[in-house]
Structures are given as C-alpha cells and as structure tokens.
Amino acid sequence: MPWKVLIADDDPNVREIIRLYFRQQQIELVEAPDGASALSMLAEAKPDIVILDVMMPGLDGFETCREIMKRCEIPVIMLTAKNDEIDRVLGLELGADDYMTKPFSPRELVARIKAIFRRMQKGQAAIEADSPAQYEFDDLVIHVPRREVNVGSEKIDLRPKEFELLAFFAKSPGSVFTREQLLQQVWGYEFSGDMRTVDVHVKKLREKLSPCPHACIHTVWGVGYKFEVEACT
Numbered sequence: 678m679p680w681k682v683l684i685a686d687d688d689p690n691v692r693e694i695i696r697l698y699f700r701q702q703q704i705e706l707v708e709a710p711d712g713a714s715a716l717s718m719l720a721e722a723k724p725d726i727v728i729l730d731v732m733m734p735g736l737d738g739f740e741t742c743r744e745i746m747k748r749c750e751i752p753v754i755m756l757t758a759k760n761d762e763i764d765r766v767l768g769l770e771l772g773a774d775d776y777m778t779k780p781f782s783p784r785e786l787v788a789r790i791k792a793i794f795r796r797m798q799k800g801q802a803a804i805e806a807d808s809p810a811q812y813e814f815d816d817l818v819i820h821v822p823r824r825e826v827n828v829g830s831e832k833i834d835l836r837p838k839e840f841e842l843l844a845f846f847a848k849s850p851g852s853v854f855t856r857e858q859l860l861q862q863v864w865g866y867e868f869s870g871d872m873r874t875v876d877v878h879v880k881k882l883r884e885k886l887s888p889c890p891h892a893c894i895h896t897v898w899g900v901g902y903k904f905e906v907e908a909c910t
Contacts, residue, residue: 712736
C-alpha cells in the first residue's frame with residue numbers, strides 16, 4: 678500500500694537522502710524543517726507515520742512527539758545523533774514506537790517503517806486470537822475488540838502497544854515472561870529494539886493501572902515480568 682510519511686528534520690541533506698530513497702520505494706514524503714512546522718502540517722497532511730529528529734531548533738523532537746501524542750494516535754520514529762540511553766528511553770516514554778541513531782541507512786529506515794506497520798496489522802488479530810471478548814479482574818475490565826480498559830467506571834487511556842501488552846499479560850495471569858518473549862509476542866519477532874523498550878512500557882502501564890488495587894505487574898528479578906491479580910502492597 679502507498680504510505681505517507683511526515684519527517685521533521687532541520688538538516689536538508691538528511692531530508693534529501695530520505696526523499697530520493699522513498700521515491701524509489703513509492704513512499705510519499707512530507708517534509709518539515711522543524712517541529713513547529715510538522716505540527717502545523719499534521720492535520721492537513723494526515724500522514725501514516727511521523728519521523729522526528731531529536732535535535733531541532735525551537736521545538737525539539739521530544740516536545741514535538743509529546744504534542745503529537747496529545748493530538749492523535751500515530752506511529753513515531755525518533756532520529757537521534759546521540760546513542761545515549763537517556764535519549765532512547767525518553768523517546769519511548771513519550772510514546773515513540775522506535776528510534777534510530779544517526780548516521781543510518783535509508784534502507785533500514787524503510788525496514789523499520791514496514792516492521793511497525795506489520796506489527797499494527799498483526800496486533801489486533803494477535804490479541805483477539807483465542808481471546809474472550811473481555812477479561813474481568815475484580816474492577817479491572819479489558820474490552821478486547823474495543824481496545825478499552827476500565828477500572829470501575831473510570832476509563833484508562835492506553836497507547837496501542839500498552840493495550841497489547843496488557844492484553845497479552847491478561848491471557849496468562851501468574852505466568853512469568855522474559856523480556857525477549859514479550860518483545861517477540863507483543864512487538865513482533867522482527868522488532869529490532871532493545872530490552873529497555875519492555876521496561877519503559879511496563880513502567881508506563883503500571884502507572885496507568887495504579888487506580889486498580891487488584892492487578893499488578895511484578896518484576897521477577899533476573900527473569901522478566903508477570904501479571905497477577907491480587908491486593909497490591
């Protein structure tokens with residue numbers, strides 16, 4: 678299918694390299710020189726995915742990502758000239774789906790984009806396979822087809838990957854999963870991120886489930902995580 682990608686990067690050489698390669702791949706590219714311009718183009722361009730450079734003048738990539746997450750549900754890839762873990766973690770915590778360190782190959786960038794769309798297409802089918810219409814754990818209710826989570830009368834706002842992670846845990850409460858297993862089962866076997874990705878999403882999920890005193894995601898030290906339905910202490 679033809680994709681439309683919005684890129685925000687203040688380096689015209691980077692945009693040109695990506696533009697030429699995307700043209701070969703029949704991917705439409707919308708270009709913005711900074712974060713503020715990208716935000717102004719977002720509603721009209723209606724891209725399928727956004728690529729954000731971290732180091733931009735004015736509104737940087739992190740602030741732009743934060744604002745995008747307020748406006749819509751759309752995949753985001755962060756580009757960073759640094760390989761610092763703090764940059765990767767912050768981008769993921771803000772809701773980015775992936776990150777790449779400059780310099781990078783345009784071919785790899787396209788591969789990452791394809792991987793994200795594969796995961797999106799498989800995600801709903803995967804969580805619905807052999808799943809009930811909903812899971813109920815005391816006052817925690819997970820509506821699978823509607824992708825909604827409620828604690829009592831309160832609706833919990835989850836990002837798509839957070840929901841898929843919770844739905845996967847809910848299938849097997851009490852079972853321990855390694856980070857590698859979670860990357861394979863929730864993100865997809867082809868996912869090329871690091872183990873920190875799982876930690877960041879678990880942290881965010883714990884925070885959002887805090888209104889529920891009965892459902893906890895426990896850390897099993899040296900192994901991974903497990904979801905249990907019990908009174909939290």
